[in-house]
Amino acid sequence: MTKIAVIGGGKIGEALISGLVAGGHSPKDIHVANRRPERGKELVETYAITDYTDVNQCIEDVDVVFMCVKPKDTLSILASMSDTLDNNAEDTTVISMAAGVTLKSLEEVVSAGTPIVRVMPNTPMLVRRGTSVMSPGRFVGEEQLEQIKGLLGTVGDVFVVDESHMDAVVAMSGSSPAYFFLFVEAMIDAGINLGLPRAVAKELAVSSLVGSGHLMQESCEEPAVLRANVSSPGGTTIRAIRELEQSGLRGMVYRATEKCAQRSNELGAVKASAVEDEAE
Numbered sequence: 001m002t003k004i005a006v007i008g009g010g011k012i013g014e015a016l017i018s019g020l021v022a023g024g025h026s027p028k029d030i031h032v033a034n035r036r037p038e039r040g041k042e043l044v045e046t047y048a049i050t051d052y053t054d055v056n057q058c059i060e061d062v063d064v065v066f067m068c069v070k071p072k073d074t075l076s077i078l079a080s081m082s083d084t085l086d087n088n089a090e091d092t093t094v095i096s097m098a099a100g101v102t103l104k105s106l107e108e109v110v111s112a113g114t115p116i117v118r119v120m121p122n123t124p125m126l127v128r129r130g131t132s133v134m135s136p137g138r139f140v141g142e143e144q145l146e147q148i149k150g151l152l153g154t155v156g157d158v159f160v161v162d163e164s165h166m167d168a169v170v171a172m173s174g175s176s177p178a179y180f181f182l183f184v185e186a187m188i189d190a191g192i193n194l195g196l197p198r199a200v201a202k203e204l205a206v207s208s209l210v211g212s213g214h215l216m217q218e219s220c221e222e223p224a225v226l227r228a229n230v231s232s233p234g235g236t237t238i239r240a241i242r243e244l245e246q247s248g249l250r251g252m253v254y255r256a257t258e259k260c261a262q263r264s265n266e267l268g269a270v271k272a273s274a275v276e277d278e279a280e
């Protein structure tokens with residue numbers, strides 16, 4: 001079975017580990033590295049994987065390394081692993097989950113020829129319903145790409161895009177679960193405002209969101225048609241839709257996603273300039 005190292009067992013690292021284990025990947029083939037040993041112990045207790053505090057020991061002789069640390073830490077940690085990656089018997093594929101960090105800057109801190117894939121995941125990976133969007137670097141072969149697709153496919157849907165679309169992808173899928181959580185939070189409070197008990201409001205809001213998600217995925221109709229189908233002339237739904245439109249819902253979504261994509265781009269630029277400073 002593919003030997004995997006997860007560098008950074010935080011929210012995304014744990015979501016990946018949890019999904020892989022639930023999807024049948026053997027825990028003994030999964031390593032994790034954290035700075036804090038107590039975090040490693042928590043993950044060992046939950047998933048029976050092996051923990052390390054030394055990233056180089058963690059990646060020795062593994063096939064695939066998932067970098068799940070913060071964008072600002074990704075390049076320096078990857079650079080510190082370069083010799084071990086070179087010494088591993090087989091080519092180790094490196095997957096970076098970091099928002100904004102480009103393939104060019106990742107490839108610059110390791111030896112030429114190291115296969116690197118940039119991936120934008122999202123947290124529904126925790127329940128094996130994630131969305132992972134990949135852009136392979138120039139040294140990734142077809143077989144390696146299929147291997148990574150297979151691993152990420154155990155924790156949700158996988159898509160491949162050109163790297164030039166990655167900032168937009170961060171806005172569309174990497175960060176979007178938070179928009180939907182915020183919308184549901186607002187729906188729950190709105191339900192309470194209408195006199196429903198909190199628990200009932202939550203059940204109804206979550207169930208409606210999940211059901212609408214399944215309907216959009218399984219129906220061949222566009223979301224606009226599905227919405228029109230539940231908006232009878234002069235009815236209740238169209239009254240609500242009119243309020244949402246008047247409050248500027250579409251404009252808000254355009255602006256929020258633009259800001260999100262911009263921030264992803266800034267994170268990449270900051271990281272690239274930090275590497276140039278270190279090299280000077």
Ligand SMILES: NC(=O)c1ccc[n+]([C@@H]2O[C@H](COP(=O)([O-])OP(=O)(O)OC[C@H]3O[C@@H](n4cnc5c(N)ncnc54)[C@H](OP(=O)(O)O)[C@@H]3O)[C@@H](O)[C@H]2O)c1
Pocket residue numbers: 007008009010011012013033034035036037039055067068069070071073077097098099120121122123174175
């Ligand atoms: N959260 C999301 O929804 C989301 C979505 C898409 C992409 N991402 C990307 O996923 C990556 C991880 O994000 P996250 O939200 O999971 O962050 P997080 O919860 O803060 O986790 C980061 C982890 O990295 C570990 N770490 C930091 N420095 C380390 C080092 N030197 N050696 C080993 N481990 C180290 C931390 O361990 P300690 O706790 O021990 O310090 C922590 O467990 C980011 O690059 C982010 O851009 C996140």
